[in-house]
Amino acid sequence: MNEINVIGGGLAGVEAAWQAANSGAKVKLYEMRPVVQTPAHRTDLLAEIVCSNSLKSDEKGSAPYLLKEELRRGGSLVMEAARQTKVPAGAALAVDRGKFAELITQKIKAHKNIEIVREEVKTIPADEITIIATGPLTSDALTLEIMKMTGDDQLYFYDAIAPIVAADSINMSVAFKAARYGKGGDDYINCPMDKEQYERFYNELVEAKSVPLKRFEETHWFESCLPIEEIARRGIDTLRFGPMKPKGLPLPSTGKEPYAAVQLRQENLMADAYSLVGFQNHLKYGEQKRVLQTIPGLENADILQYGQIHRNTFINSPQILRETLQTKKNPKLFFAGQITGVEGYLESVGTGWLAGLNAARILRNEDLLVAPETSAIGALCRYVSNVETKNFQPVNITFGLLAPVSVEIRKKYRNKRERHGVQVELALKDWDEWFSKINKNSLEAHQ
Ligand SMILES: Cc1cc2nc3c(=O)[nH]c(=O)nc-3n(C[C@H](O)[C@H](O)[C@H](O)COP(=O)(O)OP(=O)(O)OC[C@H]3O[C@@H](n4cnc5c(N)ncnc54)[C@H](O)[C@@H]3O)c2cc1C
Structure with missing residues (x-):
């Protein structure tokens, strides 16, 4: 039996597969291209970027920077590929999309714990640990399956x-x-x-x-x-x-x-x-x-x-997902990427990163991870799983989504730019503490 299935070899799927495989799990990564194409992808490469080649601001003190930095510190495959293939873009991080996708495809192919299967998945595997990361252009057959599972009849809207x-x-x-x-x-x-x-x-x-x-x-x-x-x-x-x-x-x-x-x-x-x-x-x-x-x-x-x-296909996550990105009904089933209702390349990668680690932890009967509430990944997972959310709409990472800073900090730093800079520094400190703890525990568990 496969240990973990990841469905969709896009940005979220490759990160999820990489994190799960690095945690020691055997992963089957299903990608339907080139057997079935989407209306936007042009190649059969994994992690193909379909539109703008910008991964947004990399300016210290910005919310997109915080998300990138968490991923960099968390050993993200996608961030490493972005570092190696970046092109000039001012304060933003932009990549050569061809080289970026080629590098990721090579790395995934070469990973001893990952098998790539080129096939359209039409049903959700029963009773196997599975991450669905099929993105905004999830194939029709699987969209219907997900609709049946969630009871939703409207899973999409339009983007340009x-x-x-x-x-x-x-x-x-x-x-x-x-x-x-x-x-x-x-x-x-x-x-x-x-x-x-x-x-x-x-x-x-x-x-x-x-x-x-x-x-x-x-x-x-x-x-x-x-x-x-x-x-x-x-x-x-x-x-x-x-x-x-x-x-x-x-x-x-x-x-x-x-x-x-x-x-x-x-x-x-x-x-x-x-x-x-x-x-x-x-x-x-x-x-x-x-x-x-x-x-x-x-x-x-x-x-x-x-x-x-x-x-743009996305599920009504607040009714369906926990902060761990598991479904409420079936703890072995995870969603990651744009289909959860996060919007953007790196927001998708962030949820893939957490889902991959958590899927591997289920396999080892370990407690699942909830990212720190001050972090960007924590904020995204909290947003998509918050039952209080009315009119659920996809979001990019912004300061509006992050847990607010203390009153003392608000009083001390009245200038918004300065305050955001401090907020990012504090969030990264929390992140490092949390990540070193989970890393240490998982290393000990493997010894
Ligand atoms: C046309 C378009 C333009 C966009 N422009 C931007 C932009 O400029 N900036 C930005 O940040 N975001 C943009 N987005 C959003 C972007 O797609 C996401 O941010 C990101 O790619 C989502 O990552 P993902 O892994 O969730 O999905 P994807 O990267 O789309 O990956 C999903 C993968 O799953 C595969 N798949 C689908 N169904 C199945 C199935 N049944 N079986 C097996 N494999 C399957 C697909 O072939 C695809 O490779 C755009 C999206 C689209 C469609």
């Missing part, structure tokens, strides 16, 4: 991705390199607009035709990943205060900020592809090309990947 253009098709006599407020040198390419250019772009955008969706009126969008045309429909200036804000991006020629700006982020180590930051959309391809080419600097843009919509 941003377009990517070829670097050598960007007109650099108009566009310029700079990072916002000078953080990170010249890591981004920026396309500036004056008022007239902005208004022309805006009008083209709101009049462009979208790909029709079934029952579109009933579509639920994820608020922090709204398609750009949906944001635009909220008012002419919403883009200038959102994804097209010019703040901190003065024109090299005048030193003044433009009326609006489009930022493009490097996609790979070769720097031959750039994605339009915040430009996720679901316009028809012809319309999309026409609208994007009205952006100064992108008049002749060669579009390598168009913006698209995609399904």
